[in-house]
Amino acid sequence: MDGTVLIADDDRTIRTVLTQALTRAGCRVHATGSLAQLSKWVEEGRGDLVITDVMMPDGNGIDRIPAIREARPDLPVIVISAQNTIVTAIRATEAEAFEYLPKPFDLPDLMAKANQALSRRPRRSDPAPEPITISRDAADPAMPLIGHAPAMQSLFRMAARVLNADLPVLIAGEPGVGKTTIARSFHDLSERRDRGIAVLTSADAGEEAVMRAVDKARGGTILIENPAGFDQAAQARLIGMIEAMESGPDRAMAPRVVATTGPDPQADVAAGRLRSDLYYRLAGVTVTVPPLRARVDDILPLATHLLARAAAQGLPERMLSDEAAALLRAHPFPGNVRELENMMRRLALTASSPVITEPEMRETLSQQGAGRAVPIAATSAAPVSGAVEAPQPMVMPAAHARLSDSVEAHLQRYFDLHGDALPPPGLYDRILREIERPLLQVALDATGGNQLRCADLLGINRNTLRKKLTELNIEVTRRRKLM
Structure with missing residues (x-):
């Protein structure tokens, strides 16, 4: 490796480690804890590569990149940051940084990127990348968009690259990982953010x-939650909607389509739950959100963020003891980030002192294991990454859990999906149909498809049962023969 590297970081240890590693690799190194000094070196014509932190005592490293590019257009800049959010990744891409790496970074990885940057010979014929515009004052989104884990950083980079593309985006992942929050970020951080969603x-x-959604989202974004949960007629309407937007006379103002789905949408296609022609219309770019158990290093930063957010919403200020943090980190989190959010809000309410103790954490974890449902408060942002696959039927976490608790939590998440707006009119009838369908299906299965016995079990007239099966479009299988 050959060249002069300029390092700007206010952490003396990082400056020392990078200086030693790059010097051993054959580079000349100038290191500083000041952006002003870095700018002076750049203006003097020094350096073949810049490595800069973001949050510095005298400014923001990303904000300094445009001035560096103006003075030295061919000087590559690698950004390193402990601000491990999707906004940091997008802003680094917007500023045309050569690479963005989260702290704590992998030293061999950074050295490889530095080697690529020093070896790269810019060509004047290279097209300039499309700028990504994001408000400088935009606040970081909700907590699922914090992530140091490689899988989350890969997600952030992908989001930054396709943020303003016209391609549809399909966001896949387990329930509770924050898919809806990430889906909304594709709107809130894009050039479409001033349009409707x-x-x-x-x-x-x-x-x-569907027609109201197209009108409301004109030039903005349509978010489709769990299309595999739509019946066949509704999926056909979605296909018609997408085709009309793509080929209609008003296609220049067509909304972008972003959809959330389970962890394996192709399995949904194979099982017949999701039409293949709809899947291929939605999967222009597929982004997979990792479960929390695959990003263990993110658990404590997320927990700290959630406790701070709970305090901002009026709950007592709390922090984790070292022992409580160790227990939390070892938890498998089957409910992903949504489960973590529920736990932190519960601990903020129930902890006996500002520092959450090991016994308090152990008690909360045991209650989570027992399956007690804790509805996410209405003040909460759109829940994390599986975000809300509303109105996917709720799974009862334990035999003693009340149906009303699960329905309440489900409805609250449904309202949260719509942000400050209300759901479309007719909610009462829609929700009753959502509850009625699984009730009839489970009762039919329990009675072997015998509609007379099913009607008796439900306490309704057999003709009423027949009518409801027709209205709800419940197919009659061989086990469910009409009497």
Whole structure:
């Protein structure tokens, strides 16, 4: 490796480690804890590569990149930062940084990127990348968009690259990982953010609702929650909607389509839950959100963020003891980030002192294991990454859990999906249909498809049962023969 590297970081240890590693690799190194000194070196014509931190005592490293590019257009800049959020990744991409690496970074990885930057010979014929515009004053989004883990950083980079593309985006992942929050970030951080965003779920996917969504999201974004949960007629309407937007006379103002789905949408296609022609229309770019157990190093930063957010919403200020933090980090989190959010809000309410103790954490973890459902408060942002696959039926976490608790939590998440707006009119009938369908299906299965026995079990007239099966489009299988 050959060249002069300029390092700007206020952490003396990082400056020392990088200086030693780059010097051993054959580079000449100038290191400083000041952006002003870095700018002076650049203006003097020094350096073949810049490595800079973001948060510095005298400014922001990303904000300094445009001035560096103006003075030295061919000087590559590698950004390193402990601000491990999607906004940092997007802003680094916007500023045309050569690379962005989160702290604590992998030294061999950084050395490889430095070697690539020093070896790169810029060509005048290279097209300039499309700028990504994001408000300088935009606040960081909700906590699932914090992530140091390689899988999350890969997600952030992908989001930065396609943020303003016209391609549809399919966001896949387990329930609770924050898919809806990430889906909303594709709107909130993009050039479309001043336009409307409309949410379509299986509970409000009628023809009129689809038309209203297209009108509301004109030039903005349509978010489709869990399309595999839509019935076949609704999926056909979605296909028609997408085709009309792509080929209609108003296609220049067509909304972008972003959809959330389970961890394996192709399995949904194979099982017949998701139409293949709809899947291929949605999967222009597929982004997979990792479960929390695959990003263990993010658990404590997320927990700290959640406790701070709870305090900002009026709950007592709390922090984790070392022992409580160790227990939390070892938890498998089957409910992903949504489970972590529920736990932190519960601990903020129930802890006996500002420092959450090991016994308090152990008690909360044991209650989570027992399956006690804790609804996410209405003040919460759109829940994390599986975000809300509303109105996907709720799974009862334990035999003693009340159905009303699960329904309440489910409805709250459904309202949260719509942000400051209300869901479309007709909510009462839609929700009753959502509850009625699984009730009839489970009762039919329990009675072997015998509708007379099923009607008796439900306490309704057999003709009423027949009518409801027709209205709800419940197919009659060989086990469910009409009497």
